[in-house]
Amino acid sequence: MEQGLGSDSNPSLGSIDKSRVLDVRPLRCLVPVLPNPPGMSSVSTPQPSPFVCVPPTGPFPPGIHPFYPFLVPNDSQPNRNPHPSGVSNLPGNRAFGNSIPAPVPLNSFRTPTPQANGGTRQSERGSEPVVLDDDGYSDSLNQSGQHVSGFSVHVTDTEDASNARKRRGRPRKSRVGIGDNNPGKSKDEHGDSFDVESLVNRFLTSYKLKQFGDVRRANGDKETVDSILLVFDLLRRRLTQLEEVKDMSPGVSRRPDLKAASLLMTKGVRTNNTKRIGHVPGVEVGDIFFFRMELCIVGLHTPSMAGIDYMNVKITVDEEPVAVSIVSSGGYDDQGDDGDVLIYSGQGGVQRRDGQMFDQKLERGNLALEKSLHRANEVRVIRGLKDIAGSTGKIYVYDGLYKIQESWTEKNNSGCNVFKYKLVRVPGQPEAFTLWKSIQQWKNGTAPRTGVILPDLTSGAETQPVSLVNDIDDEKGPPYFTYIRNLKYAKPFSTPKSFSGCQCIGGCQPGISSCPCTQRNEGYLPYSSLGVLLTYKPLIYECGATCTCPPNCRNRMSQAGPKVRLEIFKTNDRGWGLRSWDPIRAGGFICEYAGDAVDTSTLGDTGNGKEDNYIFDATRYYEHLEAVHDDSDDSTKVPFPLVISAKINGNEARFMNHSCSPNVFWKPVLRESTNESYLHVAFFAIRHIPPMQELTFDYGMVRPEQGDRGRKKCLCGSMKCRGYFYS
DNA sequence: GATACTTCAATGCG
DNA sequence: CCGCATTGAAGTAT
Numbered sequence: 001m002e003q004g005l006g007s008d009s010n011p012s013l014g015s016i017d018k019s020r021v022l023d024v025r026p027l028r029c030l031v032p033v034l035p036n037p038p039g040m041s042s043v044s045t046p047q048p049s050p051f052v053c054v055p056p057t058g059p060f061p062p063g064i065h066p067f068y069p070f071l072v073p074n075d076s077q078p079n080r081n082p083h084p085s086g087v088s089n090l091p092g093n094r095a096f097g098n099s100i101p102a103p104v105p106l107n108s109f110r111t112p113t114p115q116a117n118g119g120t121r122q123s124e125r126g127s128e129p130v131v132l133d134d135d136g137y138s139d140s141l142n143q144s145g146q147h148v149s150g151f152s153v154h155v156t157d158t159e160d161a162s163n164a165r166k167r168r169g170r171p172r173k174s175r176v177g178i179g180d181n182n183p184g185k186s187k188d189e190h191g192d193s194f195d196v197e198s199l200v201n202r203f204l205t206s207y208k209l210k211q212f213g214d215v216r217r218a219n220g221d222k223e224t225v226d227s228i229l230l231v232f233d234l235l236r237r238r239l240t241q242l243e244e245v246k247d248m249s250p251g252v253s254r255r256p257d258l259k260a261a262s263l264l265m266t267k268g269v270r271t272n273n274t275k276r277i278g279h280v281p282g283v284e285v286g287d288i289f290f291f292r293m294e295l296c297i298v299g300l301h302t303p304s305m306a307g308i309d310y311m312n313v314k315i316t317v318d319e320e321p322v323a324v325s326i327v328s329s330g331g332y333d334d335q336g337d338d339g340d341v342l343i344y345s346g347q348g349g350v351q352r353r354d355g356q357m358f359d360q361k362l363e364r365g366n367l368a369l370e371k372s373l374h375r376a377n378e379v380r381v382i383r384g385l386k387d388i389a390g391s392t393g394k395i396y397v398y399d400g401l402y403k404i405q406e407s408w409t410e411k412n413n414s415g416c417n418v419f420k421y422k423l424v425r426v427p428g429q430p431e432a433f434t435l436w437k438s439i440q441q442w443k444n445g446t447a448p449r450t451g452v453i454l455p456d457l458t459s460g461a462e463t464q465p466v467s468l469v470n471d472i473d474d475e476k477g478p479p480y481f482t483y484i485r486n487l488k489y490a491k492p493f494s495t496p497k498s499f500s501g502c503q504c505i506g507g508c509q510p511g512i513s514s515c516p517c518t519q520r521n522e523g524y525l526p527y528s529s530l531g532v533l534l535t536y537k538p539l540i541y542e543c544g545a546t547c548t549c550p551p552n553c554r555n556r557m558s559q560a561g562p563k564v565r566l567e568i569f570k571t572n573d574r575g576w577g578l579r580s581w582d583p584i585r586a587g588g589f590i591c592e593y594a595g596d597a598v599d600t601s602t603l604g605d606t607g608n609g610k611e612d613n614y615i616f617d618a619t620r621y622y623e624h625l626e627a628v629h630d631d632s633d634d635s636t637k638v639p640f641p642l643v644i645s646a647k648i649n650g651n652e653a654r655f656m657n658h659s660c661s662p663n664v665f666w667k668p669v670l671r672e673s674t675n676e677s678y679l680h681v682a683f684f685a686i687r688h689i690p691p692m693q694e695l696t697f698d699y700g701m702v703r704p705e706q707g708d709r710g711r712k713k714c715l716c717g718s719m720k721c722r723g724y725f726y727s
Numbered sequence: 728g729a730t731a732c733t734t735c736a737a738t739g740c741g
Numbered sequence: 742c743c744g745c746a747t748t749g750a751a752g753t754a755t
Contacts, residue, residue: 261750291737305733305750
């Protein structure tokens with residue numbers, strides 16, 4: 001099938017377009033020279049360049065297009081390349097046979113600690129030294145050891161802020177005040193701009209992103225990356241909620257993702273701003289994303305649409321483009337089913353207006369990939385997959401570093417030349433994309449999940465099975481308990497005045513102001529259509545027994561049970577734990593805490609008697625995980641006396657372990673009917689959670705009057721670990 | 728420095 | 742559930 005035209009790996013093919021092949025011809029052994037990487041001059045680490053400066057010498061070899069400014073150095077060049085992996089005999093160099101000296105990878109900035117990405121996913125430690133001030137802000141240190149801080153949001157001289165000024169001066173359709181022709185003005189009349197602007201500021205304060213120096217913008221760390229992604233998605237969800245109640249005026253597209261990113265970027269809130277080859281600090285192999293803009297604001301892949309990201313690297317006098325990352329998500333005819341191998345198509349060759357095809361050219365990203373091939377540089381690979389949960393939309397998986405092994409051109413269906421690049425994953429990295437493939441096989445039955453003790457703990461009670469797995473030792477399972485779907489009450493939590501419920505046909509919809517359930521939630525539905533939490537309110541009002549809407553109403557999210565495929569598994573050192581085969585996006589519903597509601601008036605008597613390790617206590621002190629809530633209703637911060645025991649009856653939530661750096665939080669949910677109302681506890685993802693990452697939440701601190709009962713040593717291993725927790 | 732151009736998005740409609 | 746048109750924003754190139 002494949003034409004193999006102009007293939008480096010198939011030089012024997014005769015009838016090919018020679019002129020085209022010429023352009024693809026490998027660059028010959030360029031010696032990397034990197035005295036001072038661009039963009040780093042002001043903040044560079046005081047580290048001498050390991051590279052040797054070799055000026056261009058000699059004539060161009062015959063056949064080499066003069067496009068390349070470099071020449072073949074003589075063979076006595078010293079090789080002080082610090083890169084660990086010896087690079088030689090790359091198939092891509094076959095066209096030049098054995099006379100090619102080993103290509104030397106071009107390093108730009110070294111990721112401060114490659115370990116941050118090479119270690120296990122469990123590690124939550126940051127990759128850069130961070131110093132805590134008195135004020136608690138984690139500022140980086142500059143070269144002379146001084147704190148770099150004092151970034152003022154409105155007036156700075158940073159590149160980002162000046163860009164922001166430029167943008168502000170020019171009217172843009174995408175500004176947040178929808179339909180507002182004077183962005184930044186008339187905030188009184190356009191409530192949205194004011195609300196959103198103050199909301200952003202509140203987020204930035206809460207997540208310590210206001211003190212945001214150039215250093216932190218240039219180089220990220222885990223905490224910074226997490227915070228930025230967190231704020232991005234909180235903003236995006238709130239904007240979604242605000243927009244979905246409005247009528248769609250034709251010609252205006254709803255892009256909360258772009259708006260959220262734009263709001264952050266105009267304030268200079270982004271990180272890993274300086275491009276680099278190799279890993280990006282704060283982003284781990286296996287991390288997942290749901291929007292291209294997320295990749296952009298954390299510096300993993302900066303183009304908002306294009307598939308190839310590259311940077312110009314200075315070699316003596318000239319510059320040379322080198323690829324830093326690619327996104328493979330189905331836009332072209334890539335082949336990546338082999339897991340660790342990816343055949344990536346070059347860019348271009350299609351007119352976006354009319355879809356007309358033509359030959360791809362060796363320019364831009366294609367040229368950068370070609371250079372990276374002959375430099376033997378590593379390229380970050382992000383794999384885009386279809387999001388199974390939401391039929392629309394994609395998931396982007398950071399699959400780590402690859403090396404380009406060879407390149408060639410092919411004819412596509414229209415007979416036009418397309419560049420192809422064969423990338424092979426650098427060994428020794430944590431499993432990422434291949435794990436997704438394994439899970440897919442577990443699901444469709446083509447490969448067994450090892451260590452399964454019980455395929456479905458719920459016995460079909462839930463729409464998704466919950467399996468019990470132990471693939472590390474002989475333990476046959478936790479002590480016996482009865483699976484129940486919901487929290488059980490001996491008596492109603494409270495009796496409301498009178499709540500007749502809604503009559504929404506086909507489920508509650510946004511923007512229906514007459515819906516009593518919408519009214520209870522102050523005008524907005526608390527969940528998106530995909531089951532993602534949109535509201536910041538401290539209490540969610542779901543539809544209850546007297547509502548006539550169907551069970552799949554989106555305001556019955558926690559009643560419907562888990563939508564992700566959960567697994568109870570044996571951990572290394574913390575007993576049994578909970579994790580998900582499916583990715584969970586930030587704000588995504590996971591499950592409720594089922595069990596028996598404990599009569600708190602008698603808790604003191606019974607609690608001392610026997611050990612109960614399956615207690616959920618909502619009366620404890622919990623840190624503000626979201627750190628924000630609408631200031632309109634402080635009154636609804638309910639200190640409700642709910643205690644649940646899941647010792648005898650319970651669901652998968654009873655296996656969720658504690659962590660001082662959790663990825664899950666809980667929120668109270670009220671389900672009301674005419675005469676009774678019941679309070680429940682629902683769990684949601686704090687951030688995007690990749691498959692098979694353990695789900696944990698903060699068990700909270702007991703109040704002083706509760707004593708030290710249940711205090712245990714914490715093994716969560718996070719950087720912020722308190723050292724203990726209360727079971 | 729402004730402006731044009733390119734681009735493996737994301738959405739909503741028919 | 743798809744194909745299609747539409748609106749987009751960042752970064753690079755001019």
